[in-house]
Amino acid sequence: MEIVKLEGVSKVFKSGEEIINAVDDLSLVINRGEFVAVVGPSGSGKTTLLNIISGIEKPDEGKVFFLGHRIDTLPENKLSELRLNKMGFIFQTYNLIPTLTAKENAEFILFLQGVPASERERRIREIFDFLGISELLDRFPKQMSGGQQQRVAIARAVVGKPEIVLADEPTANLDSENSKKVISLMKKLNKEMGITFIFSTHDPLIMESAERIIHLRDGKILKEERKD
Ligand SMILES: Nc1ncnc2c1ncn2[C@@H]1O[C@H](COP(=O)(O)OP(=O)(O)O)[C@@H](O)[C@H]1O
Ligand SMILES: [Mg+2]
Helix, strand or coil: CEEEEEEEEEEEEEECCEEEEEEEEEEEEEECCCEEEEECCCCCCHHHHHHHHCCCCCCCEEEEEECCEECCCCCHHHHHHHHHHHEEEEECCCCCCCCCCHHHHHHHHHHHHCCCHHHHHHHHHHHHHHCCCHHHCCCCHHHCCHHHHHHHHHHHHHCCCCCEEEEECCCCCCCHHHHHHHHHHHHHHHHHHCCEEEEEECCHHHHCCCCEEEEEECCEEEEEEECC
16 A cells, blocks of 8 residues: 655755755655665755655645645645654654653653543553663653664654654664664564654665665655565
8 A cells, every 4th residue: 555655746945046956856656564765865855855755845846645645735734733643753863852851752742642641651651662762761862872862762753653754864873783773673663563664864784774775866766676
């Protein structure tokens, strides 16, 4: 089943006199359960592509579908509801709220989703346990290493039971050992919970672990590799 479909999508930015085709007539289908890496040099359009998939950026041309429904024409309130309930996000800089503990960072999502308190507690314990990070529950971001913060960010991304997780260079600030840990947790969630992952990276070691690699250059797909 198709989870993401892009048809002839383009996004143009103007920077002074310059016109930048950040995403250039790109078409793409991603099926439910895939574990996909988007790779390419800085400026190749990775972030813009992920932002178009989540509806954060509107394409100038083309159509964007999520679970069979067109989303590029949806109003902002519908898009934020979709992002809250069906999508999880992981960022290069972790982006945990500094004044909340690891547990509260994850709980915040469930609170926004309207999950009752007792259920929130149960779900958080379950996911932290699944990811092997229960000892981090009561720590504030500044009391954790980068690798630990990113593992908490993964818990936050999936605690709301999303269909898909979009991770923009999730390992860019991590050493190789922590990068491997982060990717293996993402893979475990993909395999055991069936969550679709799309992540961007320029790290060759990290892209190796993807089942499908989409190479971007100048906003276009240069080539694709699949491992079955
Ligand atoms: N908000 C913006 N305004 C102007 N140019 C942008 C903006 N966002 C991205 N770009 C440009 O679009 C191109 C693709 O950027 P981006 O999607 O961030 O690539 P990547 O994530 O692969 O580094 C780059 O040339 C970048 O400078
Ligand atoms: Mg980027």
